[in-house]
Structures are given as C-alpha cells and as structure tokens.
Amino acid sequence: MLCIFHQHFPSLLFCSIELVVLLLSSLFPRVHGQQNAYSVGGSAPSPQSAPLYGPPARTPALPAYPPPAVVQVGPQYPPPQPPLRETSYGGCAAGECAAVENAFPVPTCYLNKDGFMCCNKELENLMDNTYRNISRSRGGKWKRCNIHQVAVSTQRNAEKHFGVDFETVVGAGDFAAKNYFNQDLICKIKRENSIILAFASPA
Incomplete structure (x- = not known):
C-alpha cells in the first residue's frame, strides 16, 4: 500500500488505488454470500454457504417452454375478388333465370x-x-x-x-x-x- 503526503497541502493524503478499493470494500457488506467485486485479497466464500439472513436462497427453476412456433401471417388485405358478373345487372346466365323465377315470393x-x-x-x-x-x-x-x-x-x-x-x-x-x-x-x-x-x- 502506498500513501503520499502532498507537500503544499500537508493535511491531504494521497493513497494508491489499492487502499481506496480496500476501504470501499470494507464499507459495503457482502450480499448473500457473494464477495464484493472490488475487494482486494481474501477468498470468496463457497457457493454453498448460507446467506446472512433467512433460509438458503434457491434459484427458481425456469419452466421448460417449447421453442416458439413459426407462425405464418397471411396478407393484411383480403385477396381481390373477381369482378361482378354481368348477370347482376343485365339478365341471367344460361339456366339461372328459371331457378330464380321459381323462388319469387309472389306469382x-x-x-x-x-x-x-x-x-x-x-x-x-x-x-x-x-x-x-x-x-x-x-x-x-x-x-x-x-x-x-x-x-x-x-x-x-x-x-x-x-x-x-x-x-x-x-x-x-x-x-x-x-x-x-x-x-x-x-x-x-x-x-x-x-x-x-x-x-x-x-x-
């Protein structure tokens, strides 16, 4: 660890980055058995160690979902319809008139x-x-x-x-x-x- 006194400002103390990291790591407690990433030295606790509070933490198992199915989306607009038949305004096609006339409501x-x-x-x-x-x-x-x-x-x-x-x-x-x-x-x-x-x- 390296600390330097500044000659113009005797009250200031400049220390190496290692000292700063060590000080910060001691200020922040470990969470659920994981070591602070900035701590210098020391070994990380084993993953089997219990957390500080409560029962041991369990990672919830993710449900096994099937892979997403490929869905083919059809056209956004309906397909074009064939043009209206000539018979809708100008008479009947062969054989249609007789069938239509029989279905009229009044004789x-x-x-x-x-x-x-x-x-x-x-x-x-x-x-x-x-x-x-x-x-x-x-x-x-x-x-x-x-x-x-x-x-x-x-x-x-x-x-x-x-x-x-x-x-x-x-x-x-x-x-x-x-x-x-x-x-x-x-x-x-x-x-x-x-x-x-x-x-x-x-x-």
Whole structure:
C-alpha cells in the first residue's frame, strides 16, 4: 500500500488505488454470500454457504417452454375478388333465370331487364318515369349523385298513385335487401348509377 503526503497541502493524503478499493470494500457488506467485486485479497466464500439472513436462497427453476412456433401471417388485405358478373345487372346466365323465377315470393313477380325482381309492372313504369323526369329537371343540370331527391320523389309519386305508404331505398351501387311488403308492390331497378328499390309498407 502506498500513501503520499502532498507537500503544499500537508493535511491531504494521497493513497494508491489499492487502499481506496480496500476501504470501499470494507464499507459495503457482502450480499448473500457473494464477495464484493472490488475487494482486494481474501477468498470468496463457497457457493454453498448460507446467506446472512433467512433460509438458503434457491434459484427458481425456469419452466421448460417449447421453442416458439413459426407462425405464418397471411396478407393484411383480403385477396381481390373477381369482378361482378354481368348477370347482376343485365339478365341471367344460361339456366339461372328459371331457378330464380321459381323462388319469387309472389306469382306476379318477374325479373326485369336490369336483372332485378319486380312484382308490379305499373310500379316499375312509375319508378322509371320518375327517374326520367328528375334527370331532365333543372334545365338538364341535375346531378346524378343526388340520390336523396330520387328517393323522395319516387316515394311521393308511388304513395300518391297507389294510395298506400311506401319505403324507398336508393344506392350508388347494388345492395341486398330483405323486405316485408304489401300486396305485390315491390320493385328494384337500375338507372344510370343509381339502384332504386321501392316497396309498399306492410299494413
């Protein structure tokens, strides 16, 4: 151990690093039988020695987990769907029309030229005339995206003509619907980009 007195500061004592390490190691007690890493000299206690307090420490056994399985993640987006069949708007493929016509809820129902079910020709004509009149309104500047006006006008004209309450649904694309309707008053048509469904409200 080496200690040096400083000549300008006689009260200061400079000692070697060994002395500093020895002093620090004596200040910090040993934890659970392990020797301080900075202590100089002395031998480490055997691992079997008991800790300072309590029963002997046991290292918990880690459960044996199987290795992680490799999980293959599919695409983030669903695969592209095939385009809509031509028959969804413009008629039936060979042999399909007969099967569809047999499943109609009312004997007067038929498949119109747009490929949708109608059960009353008079209602289909009314819907067609209403759309044609709206499309010619406002000096030919009527917007085809104004589906609200199509719905309101079709509903009002049908209620006035048939004398019963009507419901009307208009969409910018095809949609599925399950309806309860009055008599045979139901029809679905396509005009330009609008799909129009009108049916008499059940009593």
